[in-house]
Amino acid sequence: MSTVVLPGSFDPFTLGHLDIARRAAAIADRVVTAVSHNPSKRSLLDQDTRCAAIRETLEAEGLGDSVEVRPLPAGLLVDFCREIGAGAVVRGIRGQADLSYEEPMIRMNDHLAGIDTMLLIARPAVAHISSSLVREVAMLGGDVEAMLPPASARALRVALAEREQTA
Numbered sequence: 001m002s003t004v005v006l007p008g009s010f011d012p013f014t015l016g017h018l019d020i021a022r023r024a025a026a027i028a029d030r031v032v033t034a035v036s037h038n039p040s041k042r043s044l045l046d047q048d049t050r051c052a053a054i055r056e057t058l059e060a061e062g063l064g065d066s067v068e069v070r071p072l073p074a075g076l077l078v079d080f081c082r083e084i085g086a087g088a089v090v091r092g093i094r095g096q097a098d099l100s101y102e103e104p105m106i107r108m109n110d111h112l113a114g115i116d117t118m119l120l121i122a123r124p125a126v127a128h129i130s131s132s133l134v135r136e137v138a139m140l141g142g143d144v145e146a147m148l149p150p151a152s153a154r155a156l157r158v159a160l161a162e163r164e165q166t167a
Contacts, residue, residue, distance in 0.1 A: 003086040004028040004118065006067075007077055009036050011043045012152040013054045014134060016126035018061065020092035023120050025066040032084055033058075034072035044135050044159050047071050056151035078113035088116040094127045139163075 006024055010017055010033075024031045033054055037047045045053070054069045072080060081089065089109060093099055099119070106117040129147045138144045138156055145153045 002028045002088075003030040003032065003084060004088045004090045005032050005034050005077070005081050005084070005086045006090045007034040007036060007072060009038065009041070009043065009131065010050050010054060011045050011131050012134060012148060012156050013050065013057060014126070014129045014131055014147055014152065015149060016092060016094070016122055016129040016147075017054075017131075018057060018149055019123055019126050020090065020120050021058065021067050022061065022063060024090045024118075025063055027118070028088075028090075029066075031067040031090070032086065033067055033069045034077070034080060035069060036072040037074075044139075044163075045155055049155050049159070053149075053151040053155040057149040060149070060151070076112065078109050078115050081109075081115050082113060086115070088118050090118045090120060092122050093119045094122045094130070 004024055004027070006021055008017065021031060021033060035047055035051050035054065037043070051069050051071060055064070058064050058067050058069065077089065091102055093102065102117070102119070109115040109117060134144045134147055138160060144156070148156065
């Protein structure tokens with residue numbers, strides 16, 4: 001049985017992420033979507049909310065049996081891969097900038113643990129979507145719902161409303 005890890009912050013989980021998860025599930029027997037928490041970054045959605053929205057999305061898309069969601073523990077991604085028996089990492093690439101960002105990490109993961117990385121090129125319909133851009137547009141009042149699965153859109157609306165109340 002082949003297992004791959006799809007890591008990311010997924011803040012929020014977009015239609016681009018969903019497309020990569022769906023395509024990874026067609027390649028591997030088991031996909032573990034590993035939701036990271038970076039204490040040095042201020043996330044709009046907390047890790048539990050992101051995990052719940054991703055699970056809801058995967059269930060709604062019929063992917064709940066082949067794609068699981070887990071919080072990514074602190075530490076090296078390769079250690080998590082070894083812990084769950086994953087032989088590869090899957091990453092989506094939208095363009096040259098993503099490749100330049102990913103390449104050093106790909107080489108380090110291979111050096112540290114012999115973990116391969118499969119790069120899936122984003123489909124044109126979702127190649128313009130990034131979580132950071134979605135967050136920025138949403139915080140400025142723009143409509144981003146067409147770029148998000150319904151569960152992510154709901155979670156984002158709630159987080160923005162809570163943020164507005166505390167401001």
